[in-house]
Amino acid sequence: MSQWRWRADRTPGQDDGNESPGGPSTQVAAPGRRSARLGEELEQLVYRFHQRLIDELEAEKLESMPPDKRREAVQEAVKALLARESLNALVRDAVATRVVDEVVGLGPLEPLLHDSSISEVMVNAPDEVYFERDGIMYQSDVRFRDSDHVMQIVERIIAPLGRRVDESSPMVDARLADGSRVNVIIPPLAPKSPTMTIRKFLRSKLTMDDLVGVGTLSTEVGQFMGACAELRLNVLISGGTGTGKTTLLNALSAYIPDSERIVSIEDPLELQLQQPHVISLEARPPNVDGRGEVTQRELLRNALRMRPDRILIGEVRGGEAFDMLNAMNTGHEGSLSTIHANSPRDALARLENMVLMANLDLPVRAIREQMSSALHLVLQIARFRDGGRRITHITEVSGMEGDIVTLQDIFHFEQEGIDEHGRIIGRLEATGIRPTFAEGFAQAGISLPEGLFKNIPEW
Ligand SMILES: Nc1ncnc2c1ncn2[C@@H]1O[C@H](COP(=O)(O)OP(=O)(O)O)[C@@H](O)[C@H]1O
Ligand SMILES: [Mg+2]
Structure with a gap:
């Protein structure tokens, strides 16, 4: 028997306890049909604006910037791009955050990674993301669009380390800049989907x-x-x-x-x-x-x-x-x-x-x-x-x-x-x-x- 207790839960917000309605962090509780649809619609918007941003941004110029400058530059660009759209302010903020996370962060995983109460994040499939908090596993309502989207984030993690993951080396261990450990295993070894397990490096160790x-x-x-x-x-x-x-x-x-x-x-x-x-x-x-x-x-x-x-x-x-x-x-x-x-x-x-x-x-x-x-x-x-x-x-x-x-x-x-x-x-x-x-x-x-x-x- 497993010692895990399974529980569906809402995705934690980027700032604990500070919720912005409409953001990806608030897709209602247990991932019901309504929240899944809302999430999908939001993801569609994110995808569209992400693509447009890529067209507008000069990738090489971005690459040469130090990370914090890069994030700033992307934030500016996203803001300018969205300003031209007639979007509800809450949706706009949510999309902006998500697009920035897509371009310079780890995409939909960012809120989970920023939540210091979460110790582990597990991506089993694009629509199956779990996290662990206080020893209990929860299903998150974080979604990737598809397997390619998961792979993009995987690449984002391991490429800067000079590692690669593909059919010839389908298992990789890597570390995020903050010390968190990542294990990746992809098809054909994990036939369903690229799979990622992140053990976060928690700074405050228990005495x-x-x-x-x-x-x-x-x-x-x-x-x-x-x-x-x-x-x-x-x-x-x-x-x-x-x-x-x-x-x-x-x-x-x-x-x-x-x-x-x-x-x-x-x-x-x-x-x-x-x-x-x-x-x-x-x-x-x-x-x-x-x-x-x-x-x-x-x-x-x-x-x-x-x-x-x-x-x-x-x-x-x-x-x-x-x-x-x-x-x-x-x-x-x-x-x-x-x-x-x-x-x-x-x-x-x-x-x-x-x-x-x-x-x-x-x-x-x-x-x-x-x-x-x-x-x-x-x-x-x-x-x-x-x-x-x-x-x-x-x-x-x-x-x-x-x-x-x-x-x-x-x-x-x-x-x-x-x-x-x-x-x-x-x-x-x-x-x-x-x-x-x-x-x-x-x-x-x-x-x-x-x-x-x-x-x-x-x-
Ligand atoms: N006694 C404890 N009570 C509650 N949480 C704990 C305890 N010990 C460890 N944890 C949490 O459990 C997770 C795994 O702990 P870790 O010491 O790395 O386990 P192990 O070395 O056995 O794999 C960490 O997120 C840690 O903060
Ligand atoms: Mg250990």
Whole structure:
């Protein structure tokens, strides 16, 4: 079952809460027939004026202008063009905004991209655009005219980066100027339509206090996790796509002392580390000719020669898993990373697989021994049916039994019910097991909440 809740919704306005009737942002609620028609009519107007503008504007002159000047020039031209038309003022403003977005922006997607409450924008087909807000997916009433229109916007994104998308390279990852990530896949691989998925780069990252505030974890567990980072434990954050792994890693990284030299390895850059002494490295995909790739694994090997106190890996996905475990086992303690997996046990299985793929001749037992001695904790995070992200397990990697790595839950999420708004009620409970590293906190002078590991049943 999917954890998404589907809901049809109106397209958010460019300025939150500041609505201009008649604009594309106000095509009524659930995309009914009337709003679809209104939208189509508006799009027809936009198309017509866009074409006329292209005829009038000197494309080369525009190209040579800096971006802000270009937008201004286009705005002027659109204004002049529309002034000659007998259009209702509201319609005129809406058309003007849309035409400018067509010429210098990302077309109909602009309002979605400007809305800071939206985290993801997904174009499945010209008339099927979804967005995610607060973990819930909505269908937007944004429309493209047709597949060609979608392709124009795709080109607008990737052409300036020197990338191309066509039948011979039908999948592309790119980044918008603001840091947002875009994935494009086109026919014939996505036969229905060119498809675009934009993960927005949100500038304000959630802090540990914010995460406590939204119910992802409790204050005490936040303190515990921070203490683990301070104690230089090797921690793996595990969860599905979009569950908040990177966000949690970012929040956790705030507990790394300022005195440490941090080297982070990411693909692509996402973390916003607050410390003064940080070097961020970013992997590079191959260019159009298939050359120039630099993998996370290569970056990690280089990072080890950079005298790091801490190594952060945004997400382990491949061969770097092997080098990461090696590094953890040879004195590079305190490493933090995320991994895509559905449970702590699954996280280890995937990690094992990554190491195997990179070193086919390594015996499985050796890999498991390495994992059990390198890793201290797995934090599992999940997105629940109500859209909320919660930590579900805090699990210690405690050793080996025979050929099996032993795991023991220190905390796990207990669901108690669902409130009248459909929100899940529950809490992260201590299992009563004291982690084997518990002594370390006192020795390092790190204090923890009283009775943290005690399982106190609520009466
Ligand atoms: N605990 C949380 N509560 C609510 N929203 C969150 C939480 N953690 C992350 N998000 C939001 O979810 C989206 C995905 O988060 P991210 O950390 O990138 O996920 P992942 O790394 O697991 O793919 C972002 O828009 C982020 O702001
Ligand atoms: Mg991530």
